[in-house]
Amino acid sequence: MEKCDSRYLLWLLLLCLPFGTINTAWAITVPTAEPYLQYADDVNLMDYRARAVSAGVRLWWQDGVLVDAADNQFKPPAWFSEGFPEQTIDGVLVANYLDDNAIGRILRATEADEGWRKLSFVALDLPEADGGFDERQQQLLQFVTQTNLPNLNVAVWSTFSDKSTLQSALDAMYKAGGEGYLLRHKDSDYESDGEELLLALPYELGEAIIIAHRAGKGEFVGMMGSLEVADDAGGLFVIGTGFSREQRRQPPAVNARIAYKYKGFTSTGKPKTPVFLHVLQAEAAEKKIGGFLRTVHLSYLFIALMLLLAIMDAVTHRTGGRRWNFKSAIVSTGLLGTFIGVFWGLYNFDTSDIVAGVPTLLEGLKLSFVTSIVGIALSTVLSVVQTILGHSD
Secondary structure (H helix, E strand, O other), X not given: OOOOOHHHHHHHHHHHHHHHOHHHOOOOOOOOOOOOEEOOOOOOHHHEEEXXXXXXXXXXXXXXXXXOOOOOEEOXXXXXXXXXXXXXXXXXXXXXXXXXXXXXXXXXXXXXXXXXXXXXXXXXXXXXXXXXXXXXHHHHHHHHHXXXXXXXXXXXXXXXXXXXXXXXXXXXXXHHOOOOEEEEEOOOOOOOOHHHEEEEOOOEEEEEEEXXXXXXXXXXXXXXXXXXXXXXXXXXXXXXOOOOHHHHHOOOOOOOEEEEXXXXXXXXXXXOOOEEEEEOHHHHHHHHOHHHHHHHHHHHHHXXXXXXXXXXXXXXXXXXXXXXXXXXXXXXXXHHHHHHHHHHHHXXXXXXXXXXXXXXXXXXXXXXXXXXXXXXXXXHHHHHXXXXXXXXX
């Protein structure tokens, strides 16, 4: 058999190099934003104004519409916003007995929804006003008091004289199921951050690794009842609250890292009344990209097959025997890999968590198209190189 032209193999080697490192070409990063720092003991509480964290949708009243942080605009009924000022207001849209999802549905309604009659806008700050926080609050309170609009209220900010007073309020909030206090420095600018914005929680936060699932009893028969976990110090304890029914049906995997909240420690050093919060982001991302990873493996398989066909096509064109022309097969294989990758990505798409699933789905779909790109590139290079070397069919 005649030896293969070294120049020919060099072309193929150079073409394969980018795909030899494809496993390092992707990453999923879940950004985190913590605008509030954790409250510390050395803070002079008399310099801060505190507001209880409450449910609601954060919005800005601006130019006759309500705008969210993503610049989506929502037009309330004329009767709702009648008398609202021309000045921008930072606030929260709230409703009694409605959660944030229900408020969101009212906002997205294409026509004026009667649901707006259940809502009110609670003003937090005046972004365009001059002065420190206390001065802006005075202007806001004066406007709301003078106009007495039925759908515009002002948030209640208070001052804690010392740590013990704040701790007593946090203890009461914990028993009532509250989430904590936001603290803002009295002289802070609207866009301040760092130590001028603090968060005081009625509980402590911890992380742990799941080591086992305990079966549920009573209403949770057939589901997960609680999690056996271990903290970073090796302490073992059980978390049995904070789960939705869906999470009990499909609990976080063993070895997953979770976040929980608790209120101090027992006499044996275990977290007191631990409550599950969520799977930590790295593990949550890993769970959500399961379909994406399968798409990666499929792409590898099809790329390897196309490279094999390309090598066979190249080698047989340098021998005296029968020539195999696999260029069309290479392109078809690439297209087949793309269609299978798209199907697999859609098949594994979590329709119960669309917002979180879309970015992962798109990453998987983008990678599935790599097989088509590789197939067309291999076929084109083979044709060009064979023509240059005089080995074309």
